[in-house]
Amino acid sequence: MKIVRSASAGTMESSDAYIEIEPATGLEIQLESVVQQQFGQEIRSAVEEMLRENGVEDASVRIIDRGALECVIRARVETAILRGKGEN
Amino acid sequence: MSKVVKSIKEVVALAGLKDGMTVSFHHHLRNGDFVLNMVMEEIASQGLKDINVNASSLFDVHTPLLEHIENGVVTGISADYIAAGLGRAISKGIMEKPVQFRTHGGRPSDIVQGRTPIDVAFIAAPTADTMGNCSGKYGPSACGSLGYAFADAMFAKKVVVITDNLVPYPMQDFSISEDWVDYVVPVEAIGNPKGIVSGTTQITRDPVGLVMASHAAQVIAHSGLLKDGFSFQTGAGGASLAAAKFLKDIMMEKGIQGSFGMGGITGYLVDMLQAGCFRSLLDVQCFDLKAVESIRTDPRHKEISAMQYASPTSRSAAVDSLDVVILGATEIDTDFNVNVHTDSNGFIMGGSGGHSDTAAGAKLSMIIAPMFRARLPIVTDRVTCVSTPGSDIDVLVTQGGIAVNPKNVELTQQLKAAGLPIVDIHELKEKTERITGTPRKLPKGDRVVAEVIGRNGNLQDVIYNVP
Numbered sequence: 001m002k003i004v005r006s007a008s009a010g011t012m013e014s015s016d017a018y019i020e021i022e023p024a025t026g027l028e029i030q031l032e033s034v035v036q037q038q039f040g041q042e043i044r045s046a047v048e049e050m051l052r053e054n055g056v057e058d059a060s061v062r063i064i065d066r067g068a069l070e071c072v073i074r075a076r077v078e079t080a081i082l083r084g085k086g087e088n
Numbered sequence: 089m090s091k092v093v094k095s096i097k098e099v100v101a102l103a104g105l106k107d108g109m110t111v112s113f114h115h116h117l118r119n120g121d122f123v124l125n126m127v128m129e130e131i132a133s134q135g136l137k138d139i140n141v142n143a144s145s146l147f148d149v150h151t152p153l154l155e156h157i158e159n160g161v162v163t164g165i166s167a168d169y170i171a172a173g174l175g176r177a178i179s180k181g182i183m184e185k186p187v188q189f190r191t192h193g194g195r196p197s198d199i200v201q202g203r204t205p206i207d208v209a210f211i212a213a214p215t216a217d218t219m220g221n222c223s224g225k226y227g228p229s230a231c232g233s234l235g236y237a238f239a240d241a242m243f244a245k246k247v248v249v250i251t252d253n254l255v256p257y258p259m260q261d262f263s264i265s266e267d268w269v270d271y272v273v274p275v276e277a278i279g280n281p282k283g284i285v286s287g288t289t290q291i292t293r294d295p296v297g298l299v300m301a302s303h304a305a306q307v308i309a310h311s312g313l314l315k316d317g318f319s320f321q322t323g324a325g326g327a328s329l330a331a332a333k334f335l336k337d338i339m340m341e342k343g344i345q346g347s348f349g350m351g352g353i354t355g356y357l358v359d360m361l362q363a364g365c366f367r368s369l370l371d372v373q374c375f376d377l378k379a380v381e382s383i384r385t386d387p388r389h390k391e392i393s394a395m396q397y398a399s400p401t402s403r404s405a406a407v408d409s410l411d412v413v414i415l416g417a418t419e420i421d422t423d424f425n426v427n428v429h430t431d432s433n434g435f436i437m438g439g440s441g442g443h444s445d446t447a448a449g450a451k452l453s454m455i456i457a458p459m460f461r462a463r464l465p466i467v468t469d470r471v472t473c474v475s476t477p478g479s480d481i482d483v484l485v486t487q488g489g490i491a492v493n494p495k496n497v498e499l500t501q502q503l504k505a506a507g508l509p510i511v512d513i514h515e516l517k518e519k520t521e522r523i524t525g526t527p528r529k530l531p532k533g534d535r536v537v538a539e540v541i542g543r544n545g546n547l548q549d550v551i552y553n554v555p
Contacts, residue, residue, distance in 0.1 A: 015462050035463050038527035067462020
């Protein structure tokens with residue numbers, strides 16, 4: 001799946017995450033989280049997995065996490081991908 | 089004779105403040121307080137150094153203290169509670185000497201026993217007369233009770249009353265009396281009323297909070313304690329207030345008249361008093377306008393000192409007559425130890441206040457907390473800081489079940505028989521981590537930034553810097 005436009009999903013509320021996705025060459029993931037030290041690796045791999053599952057190979061993704069559960073992060077990332085993908 | 093002094097500048101000199109001395113403050117003006125900052129600024133500008141500040145609590149309005157710490161004006165801090173802004177700087181290691189945390193009962197106990205002598209106490213008084221009789225119930229900066237200031241007023245070497253509402257002698261209905269007061273200083277404003285008391289504190293509408301509150305009320309209803317003469321304290325958090333509301337409904341329905349409600353008093357406890365749920369309120373601090381109005385007008389609503397509220401060395405303290413207290417927690421471990429001093433990253437953001445005192449005194453001490461906040465589980469193997477020992481905690485109420493401290497065999501049976509969702513605290517921890525994942529442990533600092541002194545004067549725990 002190709003990301004053709006900037007898109008976002010989620011909110012900055014506590015226990016949610018805000019995701020921005022943009023067209024790019026290659027994958028770039030930027031993570032900012034209130035639970036970086038406790039769950040940073042888990043969040044990063046959840047995001048990578050969602051990108052892989054949706055066949056996204058080129059994108060710049062920014063995650064601002066306010067302590068969202070992993071299911072929430074996955075849902076927000078998937079929504080951002082669907083909003084940013086090209087018509088096909 | 090006249091006790092009225094023109095300015096804080098003059099009174100700092102008159103009171104004989106010198107390098108290395110201890111000054112004290114009380115926190116009824118909360119985040120609207122001007123007095124601590126005004127006094128400390130004057131102390132700094134007179135070139136005094138090495139001052140020890142003993143405050144019943146510190147709020148973020150007091151962040152100018154950081155500058156006085158950096159400049160060597162302030163080198164020691166004792167408090168029962170320190171808000172997150174100041175707490176963060178302390179956790180980063182701004183002070184050489186560790187901060188001393190006490191409880192709301194331990195602080196006056198140590199003052200009365202002479203373990204923490206105060207050279208000059210500054211009393212922020214919403215109304216005072218020219219001889220120093222004063223009260224928090226009247227005036228433009230009214231805050232209600234002055235409970236935490238009594239020990240300071242009675243035992244400091246010098247006592248300064250600072251007021252923005254000076255009235256002719258003698259004022260009626262004073263709390264702190266002239267025989268303890270050396271000087272009275274009129275100022276333009278002692279605080280910002282918006283930060284002193286809130287409007288109406290709202291009960292939670294969050295469904296998770298409501299489930300917890302309803303469980304909490306059911307635990308009380310089936311504890312065997314809810315009968316005529318029942319006494320109760322709760323904090324001002326949204327879920328605690330919702331629990332009080334559910335409890336009120338049960339008491340009204342069953343026609344139960346309790347003896348007293350206590351604590352930091354909110355409008356919800358005033359409602360319970362007016363509805364006949366209690367015969368009286370014992371008030372060490374008012375949280376909102378309705379509480380201030382009530383303590384001013386209703387003789388059943390009584391101001392009490394911190395010694396009477398919670399001191400372990402008073403001949404008796406009201407916490408010892410308490411049936412049920414509802415308390416909060418940032419963390420609780422599988423031994424039921426509770427942390428209310430630090431946040432999940434180890435930064436200071438609170439303190440015991442009356443937590444340990446009421447937990448020790450009450451027949452049933454209940455912690456009400458969600459299973460997790462922002463993905464971080466509340467139940468841990470070991471709390472970062474033991475604010476209140478697990479031996480004083482009876483029940484943990486969450487939305488995912490109620491964990492009873494195993495020492496309470498009979499209570500566990502009663503609550504199970506009532507059909508309440510009882511879980512083992514270890515199971516609750518596992519259940520939570522299945523939802524959140526297991527958090528990685530944080531690296532601990534290597535320097536002690538605060539000592540947590542238990543209510544009986546023991547060194548209960550220490551808090552390390554955050555690297």
